[in-house]
Amino acid sequence: MANTPITVERTSDHGRAAAPVTTEQAPPAVPIPLAGLLYVDKPAGRSSHDIVGLVRRAARSRRVGHAGTLDPFATGLLVVAVGQATRLLPYVVGEPKVYDAIFRFGTETDTDDATGAVTREAALPAESVLTDPGQPVRLAAEARLTGPIAQVPPAYSAKHVDGQRAYDLARKGREVVLPPVSVRVDAWQWLGADQRDLHVRITCGGGTYIRSLARD
Numbered sequence: 001m002a003n004t005p006i007t008v009e010r011t012s013d014h015g016r017a018a019a020p021v022t023t024e025q026a027p028p029a030v031p032i033p034l035a036g037l038l039y040v041d042k043p044a045g046r047s048s049h050d051i052v053g054l055v056r057r058a059a060r061s062r063r064v065g066h067a068g069t070l071d072p073f074a075t076g077l078l079v080v081a082v083g084q085a086t087r088l089l090p091y092v093v094g095e096p097k098v099y100d101a102i103f104r105f106g107t108e109t110d111t112d113d114a115t116g117a118v119t120r121e122a123a124l125p126a127e128s129v130l131t132d133p134g135q136p137v138r139l140a141a142e143a144r145l146t147g148p149i150a151q152v153p154p155a156y157s158a159k160h161v162d163g164q165r166a167y168d169l170a171r172k173g174r175e176v177v178l179p180p181v182s183v184r185v186d187a188w189q190w191l192g193a194d195q196r197d198l199h200v201r202i203t204c205g206g207g208t209y210i211r212s213l214a215r216d
Contacts, residue, residue, distance in 0.1 A: 006216065010042065012079050016133075019053075019198065029058055034059045034060075034061060034083055035063060035082055035083030035085050036081075036082055036083070037078075037079060037080070037081055037082075037085050037092070037147070038078070038080040038081075038082065039077055039078075039079060039185075040080050040178055041078075042076060042077070042078040042090050042097045043073070043075060044075050045072060045073070046072060047072045048066050048068075048069045048070050048078055049119035051080065052064050052117035055080050059082050061082055061083055061087055062146055064080060064081070064086070065080070065086045065089055066078055066079060066081070066094050067079035067080075067092040068093060068095040068097065068206055069158060070112065071211070072111065073115055073117075093206045095202070096160075096186060096203055096205060097122050097205070097206065097208070098201065099201070099210050099212065101199075101200055101201075101204050101205070101210050102197050102199050103185050103214040104110070104194075104196060104197050105195075105196055106121060106124045106196065107120075107122075108121070108215070109157070111154060111211070112154045112156070112209075112212065112214065112215045113211050114215075117200070118144060124195055124196060133194075137198065141188055141213075142188055144216075145182065145188075146186075147185065148182060148183075148184050150182060150183060151180060151208065151209060151213075152179075152181075152212060152216075153178045153181065154166075154169050155167075155170045155176040156171075157178070159178055161178070166178060179209075183205060183208040184204060184208070184209050185202065185203075185204045185205075185208060185213070186197055186205070187202070187203040188201075188202055194203050
């Protein structure tokens with residue numbers, strides 16, 4: 001309880017036990033301002049906003065931000081800035097990002113990821129289309145989805161539409177039409193494939209939606 005005295009055992013410089021002191025006698029703790037960049041291994045199921053909230057409470061600071069949103073289902077590095085280090089975020093945001101992803105063929109959802117409701121299904125491509133070194137999928141991605149590209153964000157995204165988040169409107173059943181934005185995809189690396197799934201590593205600039213790359 002907050003009003004219950006707690007005994008604290010002090011130790012002198014010589015290792016001998018000193019007289020016990022209670023929290024009623026001890027001076028109030030002085031919070032130490034925290035500033036710096038934190039590298040958080042975000043688990044699945046937590047939004048980037050959740051992580052910022054946890055850091056705010058732990059650091060006792062409202063001045064907390066992050067260098068780029070990860071979807072709630074995604075795992076990986078989330079760069080969080082605290083205190084005066086938030087001034088560094090514009091420089092961190094511009095750095096290249098690397099994502100590992102699995103693209104599943106034959107199914108389309110309303111969120112463009114595995115968490116959404118299935119809206120369309122199609123026959124799976126022939127296995128050779130994915131695993132052949134000269135596969136059409138690979139050639140198309142490298143030709144059409146590399147470099148500066150115009151990308152339409154997912155309807156379920158944090159983009160603003162008339163002052164509201166796009167995902168809030170989509171959850172209410174409203175049709176969300178987002179304009180394309182300019183993003184940059186630097187490189188594709190092909191890590192493996194079978195008839196259903198394509199495992200890729202993508203190096204890209206900030207603001208790129210991996211879900212949109214899978215959809216496109």
